[in-house]
Amino acid sequence: MRPFKPFEIRARTRPAAVLLVYGVEVVSALVVATPAHAWAQRAWGAHPEGDALLFRASGRELVAWVSQTDTGMSVTARTTIVLFFLGALLMQLPLGALLASLAFSNDPPADRDVEGASGRRRQLRLVDALRAGVVTFVPLIGVLAFGTLAVGIVVAIGVATSSAIGHAFTPRFGDARAFQLTLFVLVFFVAAAATLAVAADLIRVAIARECGMAWGAHARIGVWTVMRTATKSAFRTLRGSVARTVFAWSWRFALGVGLVGVGASAALALGGRGGGALVALVVIHQVVILGRVALRASWLADATRQVARATDQSEIQE
Amino acid sequence: MWLLELSKVLAVVGTLGAWSALSERDAPLPSADGSGRSLKNSEPSAAREASEFADLPMAAHPPRVVDYTLRATLDPVVHTLHGEGSITWKNVASQPVRELWMHLYLNAFKNQSSVFMRAPVGGFRGSALPREWGTIDVRKLTWVDGAARFELAPGIQLHRPDDLDETDALIPLPRPVAAGETITLEVEWDDKLPSIVERTGFDGSFHMVAQWFPKLAKLEEDGTFAHFPFHHLGEFYADYGQYDVTLDVPEGYVIGATGTATETRVANGRRIERHVQDDVHDFAWTAWDKFETRRETIDGVACTILYPHGYESHAERELAAIRFGLPHFGRNYGKYPYPLLTIVHPPASAPEAGGMEYPTLITTGGESYIPNGFNLIELVTLHEFGHQYFYGLLASHETQWPFLDEGLNSYAEARAMAEWKGAGSLVDLFGLTIGDAEGNAGRAGRYVHDDRIAQPAYAFGSGSSYGSLVYSRTATLLETLRRVYGDKPMRRAMAAYTRKFRFQHPAPQDLLDTFQRELGHEAGEVLRTALFDKGWVDFRVEAIGSYAQREPAGIFDREGKRSTSAPEPAVPGRYSGWVLVQRRGTLRLPVDIELVAEDGTKTRVAWDGSADSLRVPYEGSSPLRAAVIDPESRALLDQNPENNFATVAGTNGGGAPRTLERATYWAELLMGVLAP
Structure with a gap:
């Protein structure tokens, strides 16, 4: 495997990897949805209208369904959570494959390798990408775990701090205005958490590079070493261009939110109908998901470029 | 609530x-x-x-049994209240009474020996201990009997020998009060308001003053008093009469109270308001130095809403509910007879003061961030306003028969919400x-x-x-x-x-x-x-079958000759079937049973629901596919709507594709957010 030059890293030239991520996500989501679907099927599937009942105005069947006192809801909820957790872990495989596809090519070293040259590079073979995904699996899970923990801690601190500030100002401003102040303060902590999430992505990208480099050199590298090195690399990248990096993430995030809005509008319009309307909704929703996956791949490509540049600059300086 | x-x-x-x-x-x-x-x-x-x-x-008016002319002075710093005044009470029973009973509700918050505090019932409002306890102490109770004056206070029995609860006081009388006789009592008492646990008390400078005065128990027609200790789940019951109450609070406080303010003045740093209301059976009031006020005349009723800073949007939502509710309830349950209505939205730190009803005054509630679309604000407002009817005008015994006010009012509220907001x-x-x-x-x-x-x-x-x-x-x-x-x-x-x-x-x-x-x-x-009788009902499709019609096969004796008929091929386009439906439980309700054929044809059969089960035959040009009991969900009491339908074996129902689609989509979105 040979690392791409920064200018060669483009998500749009890696459609197979993007589709791989999307495909695994769809399958994982279907598995996660199975308990709820099974519960609904068991409860309402025999009705001539099926689960269209759950979408009726006034919600008689929906309320009856979620209000029932047997163990259906708790079993479904717990099973769903477990499956979601497993699915989240599983997603690190295609993620690693995507990251490797963005960063590496199967081309052998070439003599002509000039910045700006338009020579086409071969995409990483799918098998190599999957192998890369296996190699990076454990470190990526580590990032997922620590990253989620860090974001959670920041948000928790934010909630506690903003609540305390709101509570302190309640006698002076009244509880409605104090609540607005609470939200205002919380926004800063959410922004900090978002920055941490950006840093986590940079670490993921750096992990893919480190593992790929080691693999290409037929060297072995420990998990903690990879994570430590990748973290340094990520923060070096972030130090060099915080605003640019955060902006690159932000506009894609905003676009993703817009796509979700489109999906919600489609659901509102097509909602509880079956037949062609349901098929159309499936298509629209999956286009939304694919679009979000593509946006994420685009962001990861940008992140890979930045990490590559920062690494190259660091090596030059050394 | x-x-x-x-x-x-x-x-x-x-x-x-x-x-x-x-x-x-x-x-x-x-x-x-x-x-x-x-x-x-x-x-x-x-x-x-x-x-x-x-x-x-x-x-147009109730029989007037008891009049209260009271004066109350509030000290908001120590949350005490001094009250004095007179009670005029008529024995409307057909026989003399030799004692009076008096509700001293605030003593429910005096200690943990009260019935209220020691009732082992969670799962409802008011389950916390007060940070500050509350009491009501009757200092003086004098029966002015012509030239004679009987001091009744020393003889008050606050509690029974085996019970330390002091909310249900017995007052022996020196002589019987004849049937039809009216007596006058002078009363003086002191309240220590509790921190708000359930409905009444204080939170900072906010004071919700309810069940605050010595209230005579209602005399029933048979001469017995409807007296009872204040239970955690119980509410109130009293006679109709006039309330003439003068409230004395610090100058910067805004007052909301039962009845029209007939006199208002500010003197010596105090605000004094006199509120008078006929034809009611309770009096409650609130005082706070941080209320905002809005007034509006709705359907001829002077409406005032008191609310905390920053709750303007909630005030508007609550007034909108009253704009709908006043004419709606008037049309359905008789015109609202009082000239005013006060709506109080308590501060968020005192939620237990909300969701309550008093004559011509209601308390609502709800956090500042409840969005439009969650109609909790409107629902609570209409519910509490509805209590002006179910409790206020129909003054049923709320402790003995709570369903008569809460249940009927919940129905009235749901009807109002449906007619206003739709599905x-x-x-x-x-x-x-x-x-x-x-x-x-x-x-x-x-x-x-x-x-x-x-x-x-x-x-x-x-x-x-x-x-x-x-x-x-x-x-x-x-x-x-x-x-x-x-x-x-x-x-x-x-x-x-x-x-x-x-x-x-x-x-x-x-x-x-x-x-x-x-x-x-x-x-x-x-x-x-x-x-x-804990009546309940569960309609259920027990079994369903469908088959093609055929000429009957077997041995037949026709015109003196015996013959054997072999099974014939199915008659084209002719199908029969049956559905066995059951009614479990003790309630007999008529319902429709809908038979759905494979070609989509639907047939409805009416069932009076009197028998425990019914076998419904089917004949048609398409096989029977499914049966649905109560397709329009009229029998809302049906214990389990999930067994109201069935499909013929070998055919499919509608399945749950929408659930699968939604659940998959949301799982994908969440994965993208939580596990990128």
Whole structure:
């Protein structure tokens, strides 16, 4: 495997990897949805209208369904959570494959390798990408775990701090205005958490590079070493261009939110109908998901470029 | 109130808030009269309403039994209140009385030996210990009997020998009070308001002053007093009369109180307001130095809303509810007879002061961030306003028969919300619509086998059982009667009850008699069984079958000759089938049974629900595919709607593809967010 030059890293030239991520996500989501679907099927599937009942105005069947006192809801909820957790872990495989596809090519070293040259590079073979995904699996899970923990801690601190500030100002401003102040303060902590999430992505990208480099050199590298090195690399990248990096993430995030809005509008319009309307909704929703996956791949490509540049600059300086 | 239960439902609803669905906005709510008309904003004309119930007489005033002329001085720093005044009371029974009973409700918060504090019932409001205890101490009680003055205070028996509760005081009299005689008592007392645990007390400088004065227990016609200790789940019961109360608070405080302010003055740093109201059986008031005020005349009633800073949008939502509620309740249950209405939205730090009703004054509540679409603000406002009827004008015994006010009012509230907001009367957010009545139905079945609906508040096993049965199940029962027996007859039944018993103290038999007369014997029996006998019903499709018609095969003796017929091929286009439906439980309700053929043809069969089961035959040109009991969800009391349908073996129902699609989509989105 040979690392791409920064200018060669483009998500749009890696459609197979993007589709791989999307495909695994769809399958994982279907598995996660199975308990709820099974519960609904068991409860309402025999009705001539099926689960269209759950979408009726006034919600008689929906309320009856979620209000029932047997163990259906708790079993479904717990099973769903477990499956979601497993699915989240599983997603690190295609993620690693995507990251490797963005960063590496199967081309052998070439003599002509000039910045700006338009020579086409071969995409990483799918098998190599999957192998890369296996190699990076454990470190990526580590990032997922620590990253989620860090974001959670920041948000928790934010909630506690903003609540305390709101509570302190309640006698002076009244509880409605104090609540607005609470939200205002919380926004800063959410922004900090978002920055941490950006840093986590940079670490993921750096992990893919480190593992790929080691693999290409037929060297072995420990998990903690990879994570430590990748973290340094990520923060070096972030130090060099915080605003640019955060902006690159932000506009894609905003676009993703817009796509979700489109999906919600489609659901509102097509909602509880079956037949062609349901098929159309499936298509629209999956286009939304694919679009979000593509946006994420685009962001990861940008992140890979930045990490590559920062690494190259660091090596030059050394 | 049942806000705790409602908040649980909304928590579940909140998780479904992303379940975007098309609300069938133009689809009408089921109406048993088959008109199919949409009930959203369907306001009959005033003229038609006026003539509809013109034959139902309605009292203009109640018999006046007890008048209170009181003066109260509040010290908001130490949260004490000094009261004095006079009570004029008439023995309206047919025999003399030798004692009086007096409610001293604030002593419920005096210590943990009170009935209120030691009642082992959680799951309802007011389960916390007060940070500061509360008391009411009667300093003086003098019977002014002509030239004589009898000091009654020394003889007050605050509690029974075996019980330290001091909310139910016995006052022996030096001589009997004859039937029809009126006596005058001078009274002086001191309150120490508790920190708000349930309804009354203080929170900072906010004071909600309810059940604050020595209140005479109601004298029944047989000469007995309806006296009772203040139970955690119980509420109140008293005679009608006039309240003339002068309130003395610091100058910067805003007062909201029962009755019209007939005098207002500021002197020596104090604000003094005199409030007078006839034809009521309680008096409550609030005082806070941080109220904002808005006034509006609605349907001829001077409405004032008091609310905290920053709650302007909530104030507008609550006034909007009153703009709808005043004429709506007036048309259905008789015109609101008082000249004013005060709505109090307490601060968020005092939620237990909210969700309550007093004559001409209601308290609402709700956090500042409740969005439009979660109609909790409007629902609570209409519910508490509805209590002006079910408790205020129909002054039933709230402790003995809590369903008579809470249950009927919950039904009235749900009807009002449905007519105002349509299918999404409880929630109308992102395409998810949930009706108030349907929300009640979801909570109605949980405790049906544990407690009766019609029983005293203190007899319920838990606060959850109380809330579910008294509020939700009663409301669902009445809504079921409406859907099954017709909207018009039900409206008339409610109108007859509310008009006939206005300014009286109705009992359950009064309700039963009215409904039996207006809706018929069957409906009356359903009502009685559901209220008194834990009545329940569960319709169920037990079995279903379908087969092609054939000429019968076998050995036949025809015209003296025996012959054997072999099985014939199926007759083309001719199918038979059957459905076995069951009615489990003790309630007999008529329902429709819908037979669905494979070609989509639907046939309805009416079942009177009297038998335990019914075998419904089918014949048609297409095989029978499925059967559905009560396709329009009229029998909301049905314990389990999930067994109301079945498909023939080998055929498929509609499945659950929408659930699969939604759940998959949301799982994908969450994975993208939480596990990128």
